[in-house]
Amino acid sequence: MLTDTHAAEKTNHSRQNVLIVGGGPAGLATALMLAKRGWTNITVLEKRATADYYEPDKSFNYLIDGRGQKFTDFLGITDKLIEISVPNKEFYLTEIKANGSKKTFKLPFVDPKQKTAYWIPRRAFVLLLYQEIERNWQDKITVLFNTTCVEINKIAQEHAEGEQLEVVSQTQNGRVAKFEPQLLVGCDGIYSIVRNTLKEWDKSTSDRFEMKCFPSPSSKLRYKVLSLPPNFPLDNSGEEHAVCTMSYAVRSAFRDSRRTLSLGLLPIKNPDEFRSANIIRLPNHEIxxxxxxxxxxxxxxxxxxxxxxxxxxxxxxxxxxxxxxGGYFPPPQYCSGLHFELRHKQVNQGMGDPSSTVGVVLLGDTIHCFPPDIGQGVNSALEDVCVLNEALSKNDDDISGALPLYESLRFADVKALIRLAQIAFPWQYNQAPLRTKLWNVNTLLRFLLNRLLPQIFSPPAFFLIRNYQLSYQEILVKAQRTTQILYILGLIVISGFLASVFRLVQI
Incomplete structure (x- = not known):
């Protein structure tokens, strides 16, 4: 849970320069967390033109659940989130078949015991964070749009022992700027220049910053987004129109695997905003x-x-x-190195001085990336920010102690998260109908066994993920325990069957 330690105090740490590469949810959230802790001189580099820049093929929706709300609660913006989003408590979907028939039903993915989650377009959530900066933190946070980080170097310090960071940025019009941050934060995604630089620096001694990739049934699926107008007609007569807060699944008339597809639309709050119809199919599809x-x-x-x-x-x-x-779903992947330190001892400073360390820390997709099957991309990134805040609190904002603690606190969950991305909900795209049916049977079996014997069997992993009070590591342990029990029961049944057959043969 985030704490507000030193929010109102100005300490030596507030004079440290912070540079954040990446102005998405993780980057802006980290800037806001540090500002609320009392840090100043925070700069964010963002390659997009504005906070709400519209990219059709990245106009996907977030579901901000209890994990993400740990951060919005800390920042005091959960009420603002609720105002511009759609709650998932009553999640209804309308299926529109090729013959024009429609059926609306409630999806069974909502646990009434858990905190309400909220659907919101990505750009609306990023804009919410940026508006919080504009309202309350302009004196501490500067966001530079149309700006890309192009180079990161270690440079020797004059009149000091150790090295300093030099970060070179460039705007779209070619203007170059240099930064010498005390803390560099990498929130620049799967192709992070920050992490790749650390990988080069560290490659002779370890592979801590090398992304480790794992297979998933949903990896390498292709996707595109079709933008539809607000309140678009749902039939050729024009009598019925789409409702912004309703989800839709529009089924095609094609039945063969290389042409069949669905248009999937998630709910949004703004009735005047374009709707994003997601198309997700195998690479050999005709589309x-x-x-x-x-x-x-x-x-x-x-x-x-x-x-x-x-x-x-x-x-x-x-x-x-x-x-x-369009794009491809990436394989689930993570790196084991979440931070890097350079020694930076000034002549008149002791080793215990907080500013004697230059640090680099990684969050979000930079350290864990996976297909969108389990809806944890943004939530896990915001939880990274929560854990970093916890580490800073326990070390009085001394990054020499906080960054290693952040890595030790977070790594087990990062690793568990990637395993959950492999197993929790990978067949939802019907990319292999038989495997999808078998996965559905397995999910239903676990669900029913949990209802009958909750002390022995856990719910399916996808349902467990919604419990924000459980860590990813705890969720994985529960899911694996149920799997082990099912294997044992399966072996008992098979052994019993073979024993019966053997007795019959002897008779």
Missing amino acids: WKLKNSEQVYNFLEQAFPQLPIHQIVSPEEAARFASSE
Whole structure:
């Protein structure tokens, strides 16, 4: 849980320079946490043009659950989050089949005992964090948009022992700036320049900053996003229109695996905002072969005869969709190194002085990245910020003690999180129908056994993840324990069957 230690005090630590690479949720959250602790001179580098910059193929929704709300509660913005989001307590989905029939049903993924989670578009959540900076922390935090980190160096200090960081940034118009931060924070995602620099510095002694990748049934699935207008018509007659707070699954008329697909839409609060229809399929699907707007229209009209495609997909959007490369779901991956230290002893300072250490710390997708199956990307990143705050609190903001503690507190959960990403909900995209059915049977079996014998069997891992009071490590232990019990029961049943067959043969 985040604490507000030293929030109102100005200490030596508040005079330290902080540079954060990456202005997404993890980067802005880290800046806000440090500012509330009393740190100043915090700079955030963000390559996008604005906090709410719209990227169609990254216009996905977040579900901010109890883990993410640890941070919003600390910052005092949970009420603002609730105002601009859709609660998941009553999560309804309308399925629209190819023949135009519609069915609305409540999804069984909500545990009424758990804290309400909230659906919000990514850019709306990033804007919420940035607006908090503008309202309350402009004197401590500076966000530089259209700015990219291009180089990180270790430089020798004049009149001092040790080394200092030098970070070079460049704006889109070519302006170069240099920073010498006391604390460098890497929140720049899976292709992090911060982590890759540390990997080069450390490669002769370890592989701590090398991403370790693991297989997952959802890895390497391709995705694209089709932007639909607000309140778009749900039928060719135009009598029924989409409701912004409703989720939709629009099924195609195609049945063969290389053409069938669904348009998945998650709820949003703003009725005037464009809707994002997610398309997630295998790399050999026909939709990835569409090269121009005419091909897009022809394919979508055949796939979704129940929708007035020409009314809801503009020529500009059809052309953008055709030219977009989309993306691929990454394999679950993590690195074991979450921090790096340079010794930085000034002539008149003792080894115990907090500013005698130059530190680098990594958070978010920079240290753990995985497909969106379990909805923990943003929540785990915000929880990283919570753990870093805890480590700073326990060390009086001395980064020489706080950064190693952050790594020791967080690493086990990072490793468990990646394993959960492999097993919790990887077959939801129906990429292999038979495997999907078997996975559904396994999930249902665990769910029923938990209802019958809750002291012995845990719920499926996907349900356990919603319990923010359990760490990822605790969740994984519970899921693995149930798996072991099921294996033992399976062996007993098989042994009993073989014994019966053996007796029958003897008779």
